[in-house]
Amino acid sequence: MTQQELLDKAEQYFVGGGNGEFRLPPEVNFVVSRAAGSKLYDVSGKEYIDFLLGSGPMILGHCHPAIVDAVQQQITKGTTFMVLNEPAIHLAERVVEAAPCGEKIRLVITGSEAALFAIRAARAFTGRDKFLRFEGGWHGVSDTTLHGSRTLTPGDYPETSPDGGGIPRAWSADVLAVPFNDVERARTVIEQHHEELAAIVVEPLQRCILPRPGFFEALRKLATRYGIILIFDEIVTGFRLAWGGAQERYGVTPDIATFGKTISGGYPMAALCGRADVMDVMDGWRPADDPKRVIASGTFNANPIGAVAGMATLDVLEQPGTYERLFEMGDRITREIVSMGKEFSIPLLVGGEGPVLQILFTTDTEIIDYMSMFRADKQKAYVYGVEMIKRGCFVTPYEKIYLSLVHTDEDIDRLLEASREVLRDVIAKM
Secondary structure: OOHHHHHHHHHHHOHHHOOOOOOOOHHHOOOEEEEEEOEEEEOOOOEEEEOOHHHOOOOOOEOOHHHHHHHHHHHOOOOOOOOOOHHHHHHHHHHHHHOOOOOEEEEEOOHHHHHHHHHHHHHHHHOOOEEEEEOOOOOOOOOOOOEOOOOOOOOOOOOOOEOOOOOOHHHHHHEEEEOOOOHHHHHHHHHHHOOOEEEEEEOOOEOOEOOOOOHHHHHHHHHHHHOOEEEEEEOOOOOOOOOOHHHHHHOOOOOEEEEEOOOOOOOOOEEEEEOHHHHHHHOOOOOOOOOOOOOOOOOOOOOHHHHHHHHHHHHHHOOOOHHHHHHHHHHHHHHHHHHHHHHOOOOOEEEEEOOEEEEEOOOOOOOOOHHHHHOOOHHHHHHHHHHHHHOOEEOOOOOOEEOOOOOOHHHHHHHHHHHHHHHHHOHHHO
């Protein structure tokens, strides 16, 4: 079938023509035929350099030989068991040993599950219901977390409201929000509600916003003082910013961390990992009438296919020079695109760091919180993304650029050449 025929069929059968929130604009929409290394190919044969990487999991690129070999070997041994299996045990050990907070672990399938179970565990352990999150952070798609993630009316602190339909408004009462990087607001809310707060939940790199010095240290002290569980959502940052994740890079240890994407090798796999006493509420041997007993189960948890893919990925990430290479590419992109903005008189910033970046068209001098991102010019971001895809660089409008270990200097050259053309010939004329 032709690409247009497939797109028409997708429009006919999929809700909204896609299979989730992410959908490419019609003028650049395509259907993937295959992928290899840093490249995607659509059914018409067009090649794209992939800077989306499946929203992050393909940190070794597509069809990495080590992952393909590991998965092929495991498929002949079985694909799911619902009981302990050797690959899952080895992956669990690897993650626990790498994470500064690691003592015990639960392997699940999605980042949404990991965040949901981490919050549930914190509530059971503390006997409290509320949690504090940071406006604009992303912690998955459960009813528990979709309050204050995508608000269109930022600034009504600490109250939150549902981010979409079908989410009970009553649940927002248990979710408090303040701006990322705002120590004083966080302290005020925590001190006012500490007897009700089970957890503080935060992305260490919130979308593309870097933490200010002292921010996490302040949260750690407040959590410890009031017996609140500090949860780092490391679905994006785990094993990507450093071997021990953002908690290693930023030097602050949470009580629980969630992991995904980089521990999956492109297969469904996520985890929550942390203090043994907190994680113990998920022990299935606890009496059924124990008020602290948490149900955190799933048919495909600890799936051996995802586990061997994750182990193969970690084997490569642990090699010398991995993080130096990821940051070298990211630093070059940041430096050169900022320079282009100045050259073409386009107000812009590049948020994030290392292998996670985002171009924001803004007159702000610094991106410090959700409001900073909210003020950025979304139309220019949209046009930039569409024009880059037309030029064979697959980035997603509005969102992050991900880098992998298989991106070459030539791939980065093409990204920067395309960016120069788009900024000079399109964005500068808007």
